[in-house]
Every structure is written in C-alpha cells, then in structure tokens.
Amino acid sequence: MAAGIGYALVALGPSLSLFISVVSKKPFLILTLLSSTLVWLVSLIILSGLWRPFLPLKANVWWPYALLVISSVCFQEGLRFLFWKVYKSLEDVLDSFADRISRPRLFLTDKMQIALAGGLGHGVAHAVFFCLSLLTPAFGPATFYVDRCSKVPFFLVSAIIALAFVTIHTFSMVIAFEGYAIGNKVDQVIVPVIHLAAGMLTLVNFASEGCVIGVPLLYVLASLTLVHCGKMVWQRLIESRNQSSPSL
C-alpha cells in the first residue's frame, strides 16, 4: 500500500505541487487543465485505436515499435498545433470581451500560465495513461521485476519515466505556445524534436539493462526542456517589461 502511494506520488507529485501552487489559484486555469487532459487522453485513445489492428507487434524486432513512436509523436505534435489554434481563437474572444467591459487584456504571464496548464494537462494525461493505469497491482502485497531492468521494480521505473515525460510535456507546451505566437522557428522545431527524441529513448529500454542508460538520458532531455523553457520565459519577461516601460 505504502509503495503504491509512493509510486503514484513519484509520477504525479510534482504535478500536484504545480496544481496547488499555480493552477488552483485561477478557475480558468483549472478549466484549461481539465480540458487539456481530456484532449490529450482522447488523442492517446485514438492512437491506440488506430494501432490496434497491428497488435501484437513482432516481439524481437525494434522497428515496429519505432514506427509506433514516430507516428504517435507526429500525431500529437499535429494536435498540439491545432490545440494552439483553438487557444488563439479563444484568446481573441477573451481579449475582445475584455475590451468590451474595459478590463485589461491577457498579460504575458497569464498567457504563459494558460500554456503551462495546457502542458500540465498533457503531462497528466501521459502519466495516467502510461503509469497510473498499470499501478493497481502495486497496491497489493507483491512487487514485480522485469528481466530487462532487473535492479529496480517495474512500477518504480514506470513512475520515474512518467515523471520525466510530465516535465517534458508541461514545459514543452509553454515553449511551443510562445514559439507559435511570435513565430520563433527554433522554439517551434525544438518541441517536436525533443518529444520524438524522448519517445525514441524509451526504445533503449528494450535492451537488457537498457533502462540504466535510457532513463538518465531521458532526464537529461527533461532538464534540457526545463532549462530552455526557463531561459525563454526569462527573456520574454525581460523584453515585455522593457516594452511596457520603454525608457527610464
């Protein structure tokens, strides 16, 4: 029981912290989070539906799995762009509404928080779909070790990987939204690349004891995402502050 709760916290604890400290303060963010989680869960369900006829994949070859990862990443990245388009029209509606009732429009920080909530929704959807759904047996007395990653219990590896992906998805959304908003090609390209790289890295786990290499590399990617997002946010905030008070 204790272990089960522990695994759930490892995967979703930081999301919970983010929710409590940022999202829960603004009802609109909660709505964004919920709808985002729903959209991305549906996307994963559609993907599994599309791939269902091809199951079971050939066991000892890696390329069907690579194909699966590539197609899924492409689908999700396409969906991300659509997601941003929907958000943009919503932003225009909100801005015009704000104009009509003589209230300030959305600040940069507001837009970034919405993007963060959207990304968090994507991360939570991933964690639920890939980790939480498998976690029920972990609440029983037994544990489980997989031959190819024999040092760590299966549930722990699953939770750790889920945490990495939550981080990647949450902050990728912020980068992506800013990239689409101001037309920055770097930001627009880097998000799909990181997503694809992360997906392909999970294939390393197929190797015997591959998780020893795969999981730390995944965390390198996650930290990369975090750092890039932090730098981008800092730059944009400094720019916007300089814009709002041009010369002192």
Place this chain on the structure above:
Amino acid sequence: MEMGLIRLVAIAFTLVLVSILPLHVSLAGEITSIESVPDLQKLMYVAVDGYPCVRLLNLSGEIGCANPGLKKVVAPIILLKDVKDLEQPHTILVTADEMEDFFSRVSNDLSFASKVGGVLVDSGSSFQQKLKGFSPDKKFPQAQFSPYANVEYKWNPAASSIMWKAYNFPVYLLSESGVSTVREFLPKKKMNHKTYTSDVAEFNMVMETTKAGTHNSEACLQEGTCLPLGGYSVWSSLPPINVSSSNNHKPIVLTVASMDSASFFRDKSFGADSPISGLVALLGAVDALSRVDGFSNLKKQLVFLVLTGETWGYLGSRRFLHELDLHSDAVAGLSNTQIETVLEIGSVGKGLSGGMNTFFAHKTRDSSVTNMTLDALKIAQDSLASKNVKILPADITNPGIPPSSLMAFMRKNPQTSAVVLEDFDSKFVNKCYHSHLDDLSNINSSSVVAAASIVARTLYILASDSKDTSSSALGSIHVNASFVEELLTCLLACEPGLSCDLVKDYISPTNTCPGNYAGVILGEPSSKPYLGYVGDVSRFLWNFLADRTSVQKGNTASVCSKGVCSKPGEVCIKAESNKEGTCVVSTTRYVPAYSTRLKYANEAWTILPENSSDSMGMVDPVWTESNWNTIKVHVYTVQHSVYDNAVLVGGIAVTTVAYIGILVAKSFITKALKQD
C-alpha cells in the same frame, strides 16, 4: 540565437541516434507480452498447479492439513536443506525423497513444527522414492477391522503412517507444471534485488471446520461444516435376475473389487495396484464372460460387486451387508442366504516376475466351499493355453486374510467362505501402497490381463459347477488384452483419463483426471440417486456393467430418454453422452456406501450411538471431510517494508522539492516583473 538552435538540434539528434544504435545488439530473449492489467497481475501473482492435502475428521479428532486460521498463509520459500534457525514460519520446499523424514520430524519435534508455515512438495525425480518405497499408510491398514487377533502383523512394511496425523499447516504437492513454475521463480532470487525482496508462497486452503471451530465428526456434521466420506457402490448380475419370479433361488457366486484408493494428497491417489488393478481385472473378466452364451442354464448366479469407501472403514462392504439384512431396494433380488461363495480381486498389478504371473489365493477359512474355489482356480490356471499364470495358496503362517473387503465380510459373518486373490503372499509387494506414487508405472498390464483371464475362467467353472476341464466353452473364454490396457489408461492416467473413448461411450465425465479418492457422499443416500451426485467412476461402472450383463430380447433395442424404460427389468444405459440412451434388460443397481453409524434425516447427517450388534460400527472412526471454498497456491515476490516506506518517503520528497522549486521560480518571476 542561431548557435543556440544549432546546438539544441544537434543534441537532440545525437540522442535519437544514441537510442537506435544499441538496439542492433540487444533484442535477444523473449518478451512476455503483457497486454492488460489482468495479464500483469497473473505475471505478478503466479498460480501454482498441484494437489492439496485436506482436513479430514473422525470421531476423536482431525487428520490432514489446513491453514491454521481463517486467513491466507503467506510465508517466504526456503529449501529444506537451507533451514537453520528460522525466526518466522517459512514455506518449506521439500523434495520427494525428503518427504517421509520431514513429516516424521514435524510430528516429533514441536519447535521445528512451529517454524513450518506451509509445505510445497517437489514431485520431480521421485524414482529414488519409488525404489525405496513410500507408503503414508499404516503397517497394518485398518487393523481395527481385522477378524483375527494379530493386529501387530506388518502387512505393509514400507509404511510411515504420516497420512493419519494432523498437521497445522497447508501441504501442497506440486504437479509437473507447478514444479517448473516454482523452479523458474526461485533463481530470480540470485539477482541484484535479493537483499530487499523475498519470494513467498501464499496458501489459500482455509477449511470450514477451522472457521467454525468444529474439530471432530460429530460437531462438524451437526454444524454442517463437513460431509461424510462415501459414495455409490455398483452391483450387477449375470444373467439378469427376474425379481418378480419366485423361483429365483440359484446360489450366488459373488465377485468383489474396490474402486477407491487414498493417499496423502486428496486428488492424486490413482491407487494403480491397490485396488484399481483388481477392478480392471474384474471388468476384463466381465467383458470376457459377456461373450459366453448360456449363462441362464448354469447352476449358479454370478454377481459382480464394486465397492467404494473401502479405504475409510470398509464403508461399501459394511453398508452392502447391512442393506442385505434389511432386504432393501438397493439389493432387491439378492439375499444373504443365497451367497454361497465370495471371490475378491485385490491387488493384481504386480504379479509379473520373470515372464510368469503369480497370484496368491488367501482364504478366509478352511471349508468345502473355499476348497471348491481353490480347485476352480487351479483348473482355470491349467486351462490357459499360454501357461504363464500360477496360482499359489497363501502361506499358512500368515495370521489370516490381508487387509481387504473380506475382513468386513468375516467380521459380519465369521462363517463366510471366501477367497481373495492378491499379487503378494505375506507382505505387500506394492511398496507405494496408498501413496501418490502408486500410478500406472507401478503396475504391469500383462499381470492384470492374466488375473482377468484366471478370474473369468474360475467364475465360469464355479457357475457351471462342473469339473469338466475339457469343456470347449471354457477354452473359448478370452480376455481382450487391448480392452484391459485401454481401461488402465482411462482409470490410472490423466491423459486420456476419463475422456478416453471407452468411458465417453457411456458417460459424460465431469473430470478428466480420475481421482480415485472416494470423496464425500452428496445428498440423500438412495438406490436411485440423483446422478449429478454420483461420481464419474461409479456412473461408468453402472453403465458398463449394465451393458455387458444385459440380455437383448430380440434385436429391437428401444431408446429411452430421461432414463426411463417402459418394460420391467429394463434400465436405460448410455443416457448421458447421447441424449437418448438404450433400454436393456439388466439387473444393475447402485448401493450407497456410507458408515453404518450415520443416518440421513431432515437433510442432515447424525451419528447413531454405538450398537453392540454392529461390532464394526463400534470401531468405525466415522470419517468426514471438511467443506472448503477454494484451494489455491500462488507465489510472488514481496519487497521488505523498509523499501516500501522508502518509496513512499521518496514520493513525498519529490513532491515537496517540486513545490519548493515552483515557489522559488514564482518569486523570481514576480521579482522580474516588479523590477522597476
């Protein structure tokens, strides 16, 4: 900016490449595909296949095995040779050779017994045990029913008596697949996580009598937490008896065999030599005699009786004799006074030695009738063309007849003139008497065929009451050896087991593996029981004997549905596998087999007080089996609680660190925005 982009893209692509490169080397080995959460659970909690030892009760207490309480027993697995100074109860993995010594040690050493949480018996490589012999029964099985005083005589020298003791832990015999499951599981222990995990076995063998606190037969029958052992014996007469006719007084030659065995493990007791070889020999003889014409012209009537419950206090024979006294429906057409001679076929599977099949005729007492039987055996022996059968009289230094149904017949009526045919003289040659090792490999089919041939011809000689050795009819009696061999694989092996063609021709079996354990008697005992409560073997015997002893009136065999035949004296056979059976004229009946100390009334069993006129009832333990819901064993890996708690603490730590990090980032951002 451009440098940043190039740098980032370069890193990302390197990572992608790195991910693909090692894979060319790596994908050896199988992937157990987990397709759903239930699949994952099945891989985590591995079900182990095997045979349990269950709780049996008698008037004075309990024997057998069960979970000590109401909960599942979970204990770490350890090999017997590694057992040293255990602190908590463990699951001991015992090999077949160590079994006898282990259980003797458990009964004698209480401190050792307290360390035993559960036992898994590895049945692999038991040839050593088969050579040495392993019999969990007593040295003189059922000595309390013996008609003679010498109860210390050792008929079964390989005996250890371990099945008659009570154990306060579950015991499970692993089947072949169970052994490989456990063996595959254990080596994983050698991996890196050995220090903080342990492999445990979980036993779910809770017995209702433990739950209800009823620890002897009387209490548990009152509470309804157990059922009495018993079943349905079958008898059939050749030719059919016309019950309504009053001049039906031919003397009867009764041939007896048993159909039930027992062992330490409830569901693995084939009883190949003792007593199924005798049963198959009887069926082979019936089959041979069914092809002989003119039985109705012979001087005596043949009756074949197959008893069940003999292992548990001669329940079948005692109840049969009791029913004869009561002149009940179950034995309509028979009477005590008509039975002139009894021939029992005991263990006849191990008579082959050096190309010669030798059997010993043990007689109950010296009398003209037993001498007649012995003479008939001699004539039959000489008449066989193959000359590979020898019948020898039993050693006169034996204290009396060996443990057999005749002991019950003798106790009831000391004047019984009877002979039991066995493959041993002064001591059992079956070194695995009443053990799970008494299987098809323990007997020789040619020995059974030889016994069947002798019995068939002996019965013909007895029935015709003539010493005419050159009778052509005698020479025409041949036992179908392939029939006997097929029947042996049906009753003594799991493949084909009871789904063999021979059995499926007559009944639809509920189990494939024949468990020749008598089991419990279900429902109200009657001569026309509800067939769902009658065991597979009993139903097969009833249908088979009815078919073989039947007389076809003309060539018109009418069909019957719902088991009802219109003409008197007719029974409906083969009504299970085909919906419509066939009506044949036959006298074949079920006789319930249960203790004479029990009475069924108002849908419950009660124990009758001791009755001095029923001397066997006075020493009858009145065996019952506890009810149980489910019996399952699983093995899985458990993490030590320290590790579990470490994971929980880790999860909380990750959450807290993330929270702090977010607060720090928020304060940075607010500072950045407010810097004016």
